Amino acid sequence: MPAVGGLDALISVTYDIVANDFVRAGEAASKIKRLLQQLGVEPGIIRRAAIAAYEAEMNVVIHSYGGRIAANITADSIEILCEDSGPGIPDIEKALQEGYSTASEDIREMGFGAGMGLPNIRRSAEEFSIESACGQGTRLKVKILHKVGD
Amino acid sequence: MVQPYFHSVTLETDNCKGCTICIKRCPTEAIRVRGGKARILELRCIDCGECIRTCPNHAKRAIADDFSLLDKYAYTIALPAPSFYGQFAGQDVSISKILQSLLTLGFNAVYEVAEAAEHVSLATRRYIENSSKRPLISSSCPAIVRLIQVRFPDLIDHLIPIQAPVDIAARLGKEAVMRKQGLRREDIGAFFITPCPAKVTAIKQPIGLGNSWVDGAIPIADVYAKVLRILPYLEDVPGLQQASAVGVCWGRAAGEEEAIRAPSHVAVDGIHAVIDVLEEIEIGKFHDIDFIECQACRGGCVGGPLTVQNAFLARVNMENLTRELSPEINPTVEKQVEENWGAGFYNLEADIEPRSILKLDDDFSRAIEKMELLEKTVGSLPGLDCGSCGSPSCQALAEDIVQGLASEGDCVFVLRDGVQSLAEELLELARRVPGSISSKTDTDEEEPPKESPKESGEVDRRDTTDQAAQ
Structure with a gap:
């Protein structure tokens, strides 16, 4: 699998995310969580990173045509990068509001689409940025700071 | 060792x-x-x-412990688990007779863990009302507490820091005897009649408690035959049976959840099902559930490894035995909880510490190195998870290799490939004709060295010197 990531990344992983594949949805976030556990990252930090990764992954599954998620881990930060190939978010401000969702009725019936995905991601991370253009896709980047345990 | x-x-x-x-x-x-x-x-x-x-x-x-331990104490109290009742069936059987049988076997008193479970139910209700953390996870099952310590350390703060019913039972039972008989705490031995080995460990090495009030644990399986033999000859003794159906139901799956009556709640039984739920909680699900009962054993405590009866049958037995009992907690228990709650009587005395088993190394950069090696090693294993190497999966073998506890040759498939290439090499050598009798020169025979296939792991490791320079 190709590795993407910042120049200073000590370790990077990338996983493809398939649109509408609810059977495998969440697996990438689980793998990222396990990796952080193996590296001995502090439990509270892992929790935040896992929630951010899971919500980002689910957004791609539910709303996009497919994409990929990467985690770049350095000695002081965990960066989660999530990109998809469209259709893009028409109004990012609205999407960041708690409770706002464009998810279909079917998706909501499955227990998703509560409009908490992006707000939860933003709450979990120290740095948060999202770029999106209609017809081009969305690029989400979050950074969670951690200290190497001693 | x-x-x-x-x-x-x-x-x-x-x-x-x-x-x-x-x-x-x-x-x-x-x-x-x-x-x-x-x-x-x-x-x-x-x-x-x-x-x-x-x-x-x-x-x-x-x-676990046996009856000989009773001799060490001047006065002994039996603490029967609610699941103990479910081991017995029959028209003439009653909880009172089951308790009576323990006295006949040599205990001086019995204190029902089911009664302490009522205390814990009420204390837990109060805790849930006063906490904003969600979901809250029961800490009554000692195997689940330990599971969370080693595999889900980030969920420790979701555990309800209230003591398990057996610990409360031992304390209430002993304090009553100390009052009535004027005995000292150390003269009284309290023994749990246990369905569960995790409880044996929890008594010897309490988590969140300095010293357990419980002095020993005797497996239900070891008491069962003795009780069965004397049960038909016993009479009901009035006043011996105290607990309501609410406390007794703790012995089976969902009994705890029903007793606590949180606004939204769920009961999970079977440790693998519990693991699935804990994984979900870790990624933010179940956040609108107030209370989660987690039982390591399928069917709850009646499914414990130290029980005798089939868990489903035991559940039926318990339903039959509780039919005559009050469906509500005794008001005197409610009053006692009211008095005890403020003093922190039910609280755990210490924090539950994480004991993560997942991290590869205490040192972050060593962990990174091991991670890289781990991914490479996983890539070289067949991924069949056959277990022939003695490790549970290829991933686990790779972890064992990285930690120096196993070698790649432990994998029968890697070994077979090794033997095959060795055999091919031998054959190749055997085909070689000595120069003294060959008409060709050596260089004609030699093949170019084979290039070893490159590993394509998922992990890409960058130069750590970049990091050091920052």
């Missing part, structure tokens, strides 16, 4: 055939087969007893 940690669950080496059934079922990957015998990794084992249940050769057993 010095045991750094007491475990109830141990191996009967003579019975172990070295099969791989237990290593596959262990929820914390705590068992390896090495040298033809299973070995339990002390730091990983949570004493859930899953291996006791699955071993076809009865090579796993629980170390």
Whole structure:
């Protein structure tokens, strides 16, 4: 699998995310969580990173045509990068509001689409940025700071 | 080897055939087969007893206490688990008679753990009302508390820091005897009649408690035959049976959840189902559930490895035995909880500490190095998770290799490939004709050296010097 990531990344992983594949949805976030556990990252930090990764992954599954998620881990930060190939978010401000969702009725019936995905991601991370253009896709980047345990 | 940690669950080496059934079922990957015998990794084992249940050769057993321990105390109290009642069936059987049988066997008093469960139910209700954390997870099942310590340390703060019913039972029982008989705490021995090896461990090495008020644990399986023999000759003794149906129901799955009556709640039983739920909680699900009952054993405590009856049958027995009992907690218990709550009577005395078994190294950069090696190693293994190497999966073998506890040659497939290429090399050498009788020169025979295939792991490691320069 190709590795993407910042120049200073000590370790990077990338996983493809398939649109509408609810059977495998969440697996990438689980793998990222396990990796952080193996590296001995502090439990509270892992929790935040896992929630951010899971919500980002689910957004791609539910709303996009497919994409990929990467985690770049350095000695002081965990960066989660999530990109998809469209259709893009028409109004990012609205999407960041708690409770706002464009998810279909079917998706909501499955227990998703509560409009908490992006707000939860933003709450979990120290740095948060999202770029999106209609017809081009969305690029989400979050950074969670951690200290190497001693 | 010095045991750094007491475990109830141990191996009967003579019975172990070295099969791989237990290593596959262990929820914390705590068992390896090495040298033809299973070995339990002390730091990983949570004493859930899953291996006791699955071993076809009865090579796993629980170390517990026996009746001889009663002799050490001037006064003894039996603490029967609610699940103990479910072991007995029949028209003439009653909870009162079951309690009476324990007195006949030599205990001076009985205190129903079911009654303490009512205290814990009410205390938990109060805790839920006063906490904003969600979901809150019950800490009553000791195997689940240990599971969370080793595999889900980030969920420790979701555990309800209230003592388990048996600990409360021992304290209430002893304090009553101290008052009535004028005895000292150390003169009184309190013994849990236990369905569960994790509880044996929890008594010897309490989590969140300085010293347990419980002095020993005797398996239900060891008491069962004795009680069965005398039960038909006993009469009901008025006043002996105190607990309501609410407390007794704690002995089976969902009983605790029903007793606590949180606004939104769920009961999960079976340790593998619990693991699935904990994984979901870790990614933010279940956040609108107030209370989660988690039981390591399927069916709850009646499914414990130290019980005798089939868990489903025991559940029916319990329903029959509780039919005559009050469906509500006794008001005197409510009053006692009211008095005790403010003083912190039910609270755990210390924090539950994380004991993560997942991290590869305490040092972050060493962990990164090991991670890289781990991914490479996983890539070189067949991924069949056959267990023939003695580790539960290819991933676990790779971890063992990285930690220096196993080698790649332990994999029968890697070994077979090694033997095959060795054989080919031998054949190649055997075909060589000595120069003295050959008409060709050496260089004609030699093949160019084969290039070893490159590994394409998922992990890409960058130069650490970049990092150091920052």
